[in-house]
Amino acid sequence: MWRWALKFAVICLLSILGGCAGRTESGLHQTGAEQVNLRIAWWGNEYRNNATIQVIQRYEEQNPHVNIEYDYSAFNEYWKKLAPSAAGNVLPDIIQMDLSYLSEYGTLGLLEDLSPYVDNGWIDTGSISDDKLAGGKLGEQLYGVTLGLNALFSMYDPEVLKAYGLQPPDASWTWDDLETMGQKLKGTGIYLGTYLTPEQFFAYSLRQQGVSLFTKDGSSLGYQDDGLFVEYFGRMQRLMQDKLLFEPDIWTQDINDPDEDPFYKGQALFGWGYSNQFISTVQRYGKPLAIAPMPGPHNERGLFLKPSMFFSVAKNSKHKEEAARFINFFVNDLEANKLLKGERGVPVSSAIKEQLMPFVEPELAQVFDYVEWVEQHSSPMDPPGPIGTAEVTSVLREIYDLIMFNKMTPQKAAEEFRLRANGILSQNLQ
Known part of the structure; x- marks a missing residue:
């Protein structure tokens, strides 16, 4: 453990923290529920950034007691920026996670096991197969919910x-x-x-x-x-x-x-x-x-x-339940997925994929067809x-x-x- 703590500290000192794109919204009306402030971070291009922001705004409209601050950047810069937060145990509540970093963050105790949130229904996995969920697991712990499938x-x-x-x-x-x-x-x-x-x-x-x-x-x-x-x-x-x-x-x-x-x-x-x-x-x-x-x-x-990427919840989050509910919305809400247009991969929920088909544009149809072909002409993913x-x-x-x-x-x-x-x-x- 000590060598990884040291590693994060070194990265923290070396990281260049400029070039971030961020936003904080405030002023939402209280509805009687306790006001919750969530932070979310992801990497992506302009298309993904704009679509994700629209989904966040839709969630806030439906949940006026929730205020979501977001931060996004390009892939390499994202991990440089995340490392000091990991070292200081102040990660955003919801973190977009890549398969190549899941073991590192999970075994360092930085991520919440989401299995209990699945068990109690806060994250509905009824239309997500076990093998698709397994991509976010380390042993029996579910450290990330797959956001889509790609190849x-x-x-x-x-x-x-x-x-x-x-x-x-x-x-x-x-x-x-x-x-x-x-x-x-x-x-x-x-x-x-x-x-x-x-x-x-x-x-x-x-x-x-x-x-x-x-x-x-x-x-x-x-x-x-x-x-x-x-x-x-x-x-x-x-x-x-x-x-x-x-x-x-x-x-x-x-x-x-x-x-x-x-x-x-x-x-x-x-x-x-x-x-x-x-x-x-x-x-x-x-x-x-x-x-x-x-x-x-x-x-x-x-x-x-391959799971295109995951949403994980930080162990240090003070609002894990609300973070889980947002992930559930992201994965299982049809209107949210209309906005996302499969840019994070073919929807992991079979129900959402089926419901989305009448709205699929030609480019997304090509992706759906290709991923379906790969499913029949491929081998299991490496751990x-x-x-x-x-x-x-x-x-x-x-x-x-x-x-x-x-x-x-x-x-x-x-x-x-x-x-x-x-x-x-x-x-x-x-």
């Missing part, structure tokens, strides 16, 4: 591919097919794509080979053959050397301005990420886009359904990342940049990553 995917503009004489990918396409496409683009100034987050897509490529990034007990890396690392990152390095992936500096910051991303200019064939990002991407792109699976082979092993996942991710991103800038060979990088990652994870045995 890794590729997206593209069919007109851009057509302009360069390329056929759209189908469900059988492979990493080799992707690289072959790139050979036709060499010298044109057009990229294959931009953003392949190393920890997400390396983990996907490992799953394709039947192994995982971490062992089940979280004490070391889950693969023994460093050739798997060399194969994946060697391919990424080749694509970078051929100027088929956009410069690495775009990966070190959050991309919030379409003007800075060649995908939005029609200068990159593919965008990659999780399917819940499709709605906001189409909105920003301004033209229809299409969805394809991630490259194979064996993408039925690599793909999985939540162990304590130390965030540190391992930071190391991998650092090494990735060195590979892409030709400062380190994939072979040397594989050795370096194994040494440093296992050094971090080995502490889980203590």
